[in-house]
Amino acid sequence: MKAKIMIKSIDLFDEKGFTETSIQDIVDSIDATKGTFYYYFTSKQELLRDIHLTYIHNLLKEQAEIINDSSKNVKEKLYTMIYSIINKIETQGKYARIIFREMRHLDDANLEQIKQKRKEFRLNFEKLIQEGVDKGEFQSQVRTDILSFAILGMVNRTYYWFQPDGELSEEELTDLYMEMILNGIN
Amino acid sequence: MKAKIMIKSIDLFDEKGFTETSIQDIVDSIDATKGTFYYYFTSKQELLRDIHLTYIHNLLKEQAEIINDSSKNVKEKLYTMIYSIINKIETQGKYARIIFREMRHLDDANLEQIKQKRKEFRLNFEKLIQEGVDKGEFQSQVRTDILSFAILGMVNRTYYWFQPDGELSEEELTDLYMEMILNGIN
Incomplete structure (x- = not known):
């Protein structure tokens, strides 16, 4: 129930x-x-908090599985992390939209809890990119915190324009993002 | 008044x-x-529409000036377009947050009008990138519509985390974005 x-x-x-x-x-x-x-x-606000927490817990759980998958190199892990966000648009797009839009209705304690989880999610991207730099898979001189914000901004925004049943598949879109992230447009 | x-x-x-x-x-x-x-x-909704339209008109006006500046090549124009978004965070961050969050309070006719303007704004990025490809300034094989969504997602998201008075300046952040967009992390 x-x-x-x-x-x-x-x-x-x-x-x-x-x-x-x-x-x-x-x-x-x-x-x-x-x-x-x-x-x-106890309240509508607590319900909103639980919706947020459930969503973020699921994302973090999936991220942990990707990070711990020793069969993948860093690039493959980054691909899978991005794909797992895009892949949720069809089923969980509403969740994500509510989370962005209704954040301000949470009280300070609830908001703080959720911000911590969101930060953890972003830091997992940052750590993965740093691992790629350390292992020589990535050569960028750009700060890994900025890279993580940039990549997440790009990928999360997909929720507002991408039609999962359109001419471009989720895999194709992930490929295009990876091509841009890895090689740039220069 | x-x-x-x-x-x-x-x-x-x-x-x-x-x-x-x-x-x-x-x-x-x-x-x-x-x-x-x-x-x-006539209503609070009309006020919200006018806030949206004023904001977008200003952005489009500034974009037009950048596009028509014949002293700049495509890369420099892209830099300036990105900088002009980041540069507004301090003065116009509230505007942007309201626009994303309160869109659903507009009625269909108003929403359609604003969506058209937003699309025009994104299409200006797309056209600029296409011009870069046509002129040989950019080599990417990635579709220019996806590139424009990706770049705008990355840059617009800055409104939620960047502190304009922090250790990283607006110019430095734009440089980092450009480095990532042009050269990737590979």
């Missing part, structure tokens, strides 16, 4: 916005009562 | 959110009356 509330809320928040969605709207959409809602969450 | 209303509203929308800010809040903040507000805007 907890998962069901979260999934339906994502739909409602995406359509109407967080502020405009009431707890009554949420329970009506799953034929439940407010009592059920308050059994799982 | 119209500009004053817009500027104060940006502060309020950034702080409290569009939905949570009432017309009363806006007029109170500048010691005016609702009559004054309705003299310039």
Whole structure:
């Protein structure tokens, strides 16, 4: 039931916005009562925090699996990390949009917790790029923190324009990003 | 007075959110009356549209100046276009955040108008990159539309993490982006 509330809320928040969605709207959409809602969450804000945390935990778990895959070199790991973000657009695009848009509705303690997780996610990119530099797979003189911000900015933005069912596949897009990241346009 | 209303509203929308800010809040903040507000805007939504349009018009105007500057080659124009986005973070960061976050509060006709302008802004990047390819300044085989999405994603995201008064200057950051875009990390 907890998962069901979260999934339906994502739909409602995406359509109407967080502020405009009431707890009554949420329970009506799953034929439940407010009592059920308050059994799982103390407030709408706690629900929003849990949506954020679930999303980020899943991303971090997947990242850890990629990092620990000893069959891949750094370039292959970077490819897989980027692909795993693009690959989620179809199923989890709503999640990502809500996360960016409704962040400010979290209170300071919740926001801090989520910012830490997001930072961890970005730092995993930075560490991977640094590993590539250390091993001689990458030659760039650009600071690895800036590279991680740049790559994540580029890849995350995909959520706003890419049509997963369009003429370009998720694999092809990842290839193009990798070509640009590795070789530039010069 | 119209500009004053817009500027104060940006502060309020950034702080409290569009939905949570009432017309009363806006007029109170500048010691005016609702009559004054309705003299310039038919609704809060029209105000939001005008904020968006003003911002995008300014960006497009600046882009046109860069494109028409015959003293610069394509690489220099690309540098200047990127710099002009980063350079606005300090003064216009709030604008940009509101634009991303509050887009959904615009009605369909307004949204369409703004989407067209945003597209024009991205297409100017795409055309510039295409010009670079045609002139042999850029060698990339990557589609220029994807390059324009990628570069804009990277640069626009800067608004969320870059501290203009930090240890890295706006010029240095633009240099690093250009180094990555031109030469990659391979």
